[in-house]
Amino acid sequence: MATITSLGVGSGLSDTEGLVSKLMAIERAPLTTLNTKAASYTSKISSYGQLNSALATLKTAATTLGDQSKLAAYTASSADKDIVSATSAFNASPGTYNVSVTQLATAQKRFTNAYASNTKFGAGTIDLTVNGTTKSISLNGTSNSLQDIRAAINNANAGVTAAVVSGTDGDRLILTSSQTGASGAFSVAVSSSDSNLQSLATFDGTQAAVNAQDAIFSVEGISVTSSSNTVSTAVNGLTLTLGSIGSTKVTVSQDSSKITEAINSFVNAYNSVVSLIKTQSAYDSKTKTGQPLNAEGSIRTIQNMLQNSRTTVPSSLSSATFKTLNDIGVSIQSDGTLLLDNTKLTKALNSSVSDVSTTLGAYGKAFSDTITQMTSSKGVIQNRLDGIDAAQKLLEKNRTALENRLTMIEKRYRAQFTSLDTTVSGLQTIGSYLTQQLAQLSG
Secondary structure, three states: OOOOOOOOOOOOOOOHHHHHHHHHHHHOHHHHHHHHHHHHHHHHHHHHHHHHHHHHHHHHHHHHHOOHHHHOOEEEEEOOOOOEEEEEOOOOOOEEEEEEEEEOOEOOEEEEOOEOOOOOEOOEEEEEEEOOEEEEEEEOOOOEOHHHHHHHHHHHOOOEEEEEEEEOOEEEEEEEEOOOOHHHOEEEEEEOOOHHHHHHHOEOOOOOOEOOEOEEEEEOOEEEEEOOOEEEEEEOOEEEEEOOOEEEEEEEEEOOHHHHHHHHHHHHHHHHHHHHHHHHOOEEOOOOEEOOOOOOHHHHHHHHHHHHHHHOOOHHHOOOOOOOOHHHOEEEOOOOOEEEOHHHHHHHHHHOHHHHHHHHHHHHHHHHHHHHHHHOOOOHHHHHHHHHHHHHHHHHHHHHHHHHHHHHHHHHHHHHHHHHHHHHHHHHHHHHHHHHHHHHHHO
């Protein structure tokens, strides 16, 4: 904004420039108020962003409580992991299982004869048959290399992968089934007038070919067959990974550490939300100033929604052993935060891990659904942010209009003082002239 810094020079009026500045400071008071309001809106948006982040963390913790697979209360161990390793799910049954492996599942592997590196293969068709399904691979031209054939097989996605190995006696094509077990067995047929291409259907019997076969093992003497060495259907809730021939024991025992860990994560996340709301909503009676979220109706709504999720017993728990979070050791404190009583939780787990998991699952879902609702595009937080955004746009419009008005006011003040300066200067000139004339008359 342009200013005139020579006001009062002609008339000798004292500090006219300072007078204009003081008048404009008074005129600018409404603009200062608007700027303060704009800063408060920015602070609110930042605080709501922090709250959104804290609620997202709480939702993650709540989702974990509602996911039974993440609260697996059992752990599996093997006496010999080289023979069999094991993992357990939440629905496993504790106990010891004798496992004996007599045959591992393998993928079929075949080797072609060795070819000179510059060998060329003519046109024709290679038929790969896997588990009764045949896929034909066409080759054109007369100068196909073994690498070209490898690429054609791999691009066909026929259930067989190809690789070229270069040895001292030449290059060989190695064909391997994409899956283990008898169902992955394959055969190769070639239709071509080119003898080199025809020879691909004849495998080299001197190489260590591998036949497709299923895994065969027993659990407690009960025979089991599997096309894979990773088996999750033999024992409910137990996944066995077969590694070598032999016998070992697999033990499933109770492990409540994941449940305790999940509850602690939830309690900490909940308390972080409570603490953040308390800090950002505080009011200092001495300075008469409030934090960004002070007196925000949306915050009271969020607090009520979280409280309802905590105190309302989910309908799925109407006949449950543990109906409330307090029943399993999670209680509310006077400051609104949660506290985990590990002794009470341990007692509940010793009574029934399954019942504790059921209760956690119900409350986990309740909290997750509530947070999803309040943080959605139409939720209470976004609605408030939309309101703040609208208020910011209106404020900016008003601020622009006010700044334009202040510019005009300052121009008017300066014009008035310039006119005053000119008038006073003229009067001073006339006064000086009259003084001189009177002095001459008196002389």
